[in-house]
Amino acid sequence: MSRDEQIREVKSATLLRFNQLWQRNFQANLSAIQRNPGVIALKNKLRDLPCIVVGAGPSLDKNICFLHRAQNKAVIISCDAALKPLMGHGIVPDFVVCLDPQEEISRFLINVPQGEITLVVPSIVHPHILELWESNILFFNKFAPDIPTLVEIQKKVPHLGILTPGGTVLSVTYDLAFQAGANPIVFVGQDLSYPKKKSHSHGSDAAGKGLKFMMDKLKNELVLETDINGQNLRTLKSMAVSKQWFHWAFTTFKRDNPLMVVNSSEAGILTDHCSLQPLTESIFKHCTRKLNIPWILKKALKKKPRR
Numbered sequence: 001m002s003r004d005e006q007i008r009e010v011k012s013a014t015l016l017r018f019n020q021l022w023q024r025n026f027q028a029n030l031s032a033i034q035r036n037p038g039v040i041a042l043k044n045k046l047r048d049l050p051c052i053v054v055g056a057g058p059s060l061d062k063n064i065c066f067l068h069r070a071q072n073k074a075v076i077i078s079c080d081a082a083l084k085p086l087m088g089h090g091i092v093p094d095f096v097v098c099l100d101p102q103e104e105i106s107r108f109l110i111n112v113p114q115g116e117i118t119l120v121v122p123s124i125v126h127p128h129i130l131e132l133w134e135s136n137i138l139f140f141n142k143f144a145p146d147i148p149t150l151v152e153i154q155k156k157v158p159h160l161g162i163l164t165p166g167g168t169v170l171s172v173t174y175d176l177a178f179q180a181g182a183n184p185i186v187f188v189g190q191d192l193s194y195p196k197k198k199s200h201s202h203g204s205d206a207a208g209k210g211l212k213f214m215m216d217k218l219k220n221e222l223v224l225e226t227d228i229n230g231q232n233l234r235t236l237k238s239m240a241v242s243k244q245w246f247h248w249a250f251t252t253f254k255r256d257n258p259l260m261v262v263n264s265s266e267a268g269i270l271t272d273h274c275s276l277q278p279l280t281e282s283i284f285k286h287c288t289r290k291l292n293i294p295w296i297l298k299k300a301l302k303k304k305p306r307r
Contacts, residue, residue: 057265
């Protein structure tokens, strides 16, 4: 199957599955959207600050113990599935990002101390997620010009700003860091594949029944991709499409300050148009000074009072 065919298949399946759910969620979220800011409030507010984007891939287990060295020296943005593993190691991210509109992702956020973590969610997130979160919330519109339902939703709340999805939550997480002006943007736990015997990082609720169960259930969705060591790895068609999205984003997104993208996952298939560097080296080189991130965010995200 060609790349274009893979993309069409993934988009078609997404439309069929989520169209009505997007509309129901958006209607339920309107009140919360009126009370909270959008991601546009963060534009250029993290300019030239180092940012670590954390995914829940199996490789996170190798590097998670080093992330405490970057705490308060880099902006740490976690995908939803990586939040509990981070918190379990005493690492409190500045942001946690969701993309999926289904209620089941609430398992990533339950029983987690929220503190000053800012939750970043699409306007079509399941309303139960908003009920769970008592700390700061940032909304975004999911940019998809070829999906009429999402285009109409964006027109209704254009003031939120947009993030462009690429098949995984780490795509919008990258776009958030990019639009905020962060530099460098360092990936950790960004495998987009299944390099060993696990599907996700230890401690993530996404780990579920493990890799064998997933491979058996989704065997018709598997393809091979080349990893950072030149070896073939199994992955899903949707993740192969996401790999292409990242390569497109790295070469197409434009802004007025320089950008360095570093993949410090030390595993997986994200190899082109980014530097490959061990996480310890990335932290040593780029996380060199204390940052008052809570103050930066408080200044940028002037939240409207609750009614």
